Amino acid sequence: MGRTPCCDKQLGLKRGPWTPEEDKVLVDYIQANGHGSWRSLPKLAGLQRCGKSCRLRWANYLRPDIKRGPFTEDEQKSIIQLHGIVGNKWSAIAAQLPGRTDNEIKNFWNTHLKKRLQRMGINPDTCSPSPPTTNSSTSASTTTSSTWRNGRALALKLRLASTSALVTLAPTMNVSMSTYSSEYGTPPWAKRSAEPGRPTMKRRRRALQ
DNA sequence: AAACTTGCCAACCGCCCCTGT
DNA sequence: GACAGGGGCGGTTGGCAAGTT
Numbered sequence A: 001m002g003r004t005p006c007c008d009k010q011l012g013l014k015r016g017p018w019t020p021e022e023d024k025v026l027v028d029y030i031q032a033n034g035h036g037s038w039r040s041l042p043k044l045a046g047l048q049r050c051g052k053s054c055r056l057r058w059a060n061y062l063r064p065d066i067k068r069g070p071f072t073e074d075e076q077k078s079i080i081q082l083h084g085i086v087g088n089k090w091s092a093i094a095a096q097l098p099g100r101t102d103n104e105i106k107n108f109w110n111t112h113l114k115k116r117l118q119r120m121g122i123n124p125d126t127c128s129p130s131p132p133t134t135n136s137s138t139s140a141s142t143t144t145s146s147t148w149r150n151g152r153a154l155a156l157k158l159r160l161a162s163t164s165a166l167v168t169l170a171p172t173m174n175v176s177m178s179t180y181s182s183e184y185g186t187p188p189w190a191k192r193s194a195e196p197g198r199p200t201m202k203r204r205r206r207a208l209q
Numbered sequence B: 001a002a003a004c005t006t007g008c009c010a011a012c013c014g015c016c017c018c019t020g021t
Numbered sequence C: 001g002a003c004a005g006g007g008g009c010g011g012t013t014g015g016c017a018a019g020t021t
Helices: A020-033 A041-045 A051-062 A073-086 A090-095 A102-119 A151-161 A163-173 A177-184 A204-208
Strands: none
Touching: A020 A041, A020 A051, A041 A051, A051 A102, A073 A090, A073 A102, A090 A102
16 A cells, blocks of 8 residues: 555665765755655755665764764663663654663663673563563563564554553553653654664774774 | 684564554 | 556665685
8 A cells, every 4th residue: 555666776875884975965954855755865966876775874973973982881771771662663762861872772782782781680671580481472672573563553552551551560560651751751652763864883894994 | 823603783674553545 | 446656664685804724
């Protein structure tokens, strides 16, 4: 229904890593004109990229308000707590961490936090102590890819359920509604989506080049 | 020093939702 | 109400650097 073929399928569009020249073209264009329609942006800016790629590059890397550098202890705690509540809703988590991108948080979770929790004997999916993997589908925090296949539907449900959802989910993480609100402000599911364009940590490899 | 393995992360892919017609 | 276009999201992948053998 209404789904268009990915713009990436167009012939002649460049893919892969962005060059500094492309970055500059994109930044200059957006700063001068705003991004407007992402689909038409590449043509207007003179980029051989699809709009989706431009949006991702801007959101994850080029935006000026991106916070670079390692995650602080507080940020890590926040990620763990929020993940226990909303699961793999990276955009919702990112919305609570100014300057961090969903992609960055997702990568950090998968490469650092998940392993750390596992080493501590904590199930990263449920944030509960060393649960025997029972495949219980009743846990709202069960975040395997299959369970969260329709993650956006869940996000919608959370938004609709509003506070009651938090009341249901919070016990998993020992986070009460008042605690959550005071610490993080508006719950992520109360927002339509994450704040667009939270760019990414600079790439270590590139920095070394 | 070379070969191999592991860790990391930017970018891609495909799905779904929202909005306008 | 149905459809189409566009944007956003989460999962996955590819490639490079660092570490190990």
